[in-house]
Amino acid sequence: MSNSMPALTLLGPGEVALTDKPVPTPGPGEVLLAVEATTICGTDLRIISGQKTSGVRPGVTLGHEVAGRIEAVGEGVTGLAPGCQATVSIVLSCGVCRACLAGREHLCESMELIGYGIDGGLAPYLLVPARAVSRGNVIVSPRELPANRLALSEPLSCVLNGHTRHGGVNPGETVVVIGGGAIGLLHTQLALACGARQVILCEKHADRRERATALGALTASPDSLVATVAEVTGGWGADVVVVAIGRNEIADQSLDLAAPGGRVSWFAGFPKGSSATVQPNTVHYNELTVSGGSNARRADVHRAVDMLAAGTIDEKPIVTHTFGLSQWREAIDAVTGHAGIKIAIDPRR
Ligand SMILES: [Zn+2]
Ligand SMILES: [Zn+2]
Structure with missing residues (x-):
């Protein structure tokens, strides 16, 4: 593993570029995912064009519809092993606010989102923070799936x-x-x-x-x-x-x-x-x-992964194109130009 990687980074409102970032090393409680596909949604476009700024941190790696494989786990992580195919529930909720206690963690008063405030999946690696790992946000697929199918677990959970x-x-x-x-x-x-x-x-x-x-x-x-x-x-x-x-x-x-x-x-x-x-x-x-209906709970992501694994939902009519990370401009153009339905980026390409 080389120690730097390209990442599609939000520099400021409406300003996006591929920048070099260090490949993260998982610390205690953290999980490193090797990204196999990240699909792009309308919200990404609104962030990239500068229309959406709330909850989005300049400098963040974009991408929140992620299919990956566990590359490494930090000290103290149990139940998650390198090699497992997995996705991540992108909502990091506090667990104690009124929304969380009411069963609406996806409306948490202090929530942070992967791909918005926390580095996301438009890079070869994604580091899942310890507070997300300990709350079960890393969700392992029950069987091997095409990466473009597993990436739909986020939109399907919503x-x-x-x-x-x-x-x-x-x-x-x-x-x-x-x-x-x-x-x-x-x-x-x-x-x-x-x-x-x-x-x-x-x-x-x-x-x-x-x-x-x-x-x-x-x-x-x-x-x-x-x-x-x-x-x-x-x-x-x-x-x-x-x-x-x-x-x-x-x-x-x-x-x-x-x-x-x-x-x-x-x-x-x-x-x-x-x-x-x-x-x-x-x-x-x-x-x-x-x-x-806005966003999704961890339980919805579990259900989505199970339905994708069972074949109840098929990605083939939906994910129409796959690009490499270096082709990110073409990928965005394909989304804005309605060239397909959903566009995936495979950072291994
Ligand atoms: Zn989305
Ligand atoms: Zn909360």
């Missing part, structure tokens, strides 16, 4: 948390997913695995609709969505509506698509500080439940 918040999908229900990116396709696979009678995925890009069709969803363009939902449900509406694209005008539309008694998940993040106009009577008269 989807599972959102799913829990909206009450889940019951067999025979009709589900609308608005937005056909990686998150929308994960919600689609999850709803079908839960026994949804029909998932209707709304997406304006035809190539993304094709991917959803291949997964077993019925697709609609934004123009045809209302008519499609009416047709499939006999005018009743969808049992569950998941908003997987953060556009304010969709907030009101999502309420209209739900059946009486339906659940609506505003899963996507909306533009910071923005407002939306909704008709509150749609919630009142139709007795809708509206929920959110």
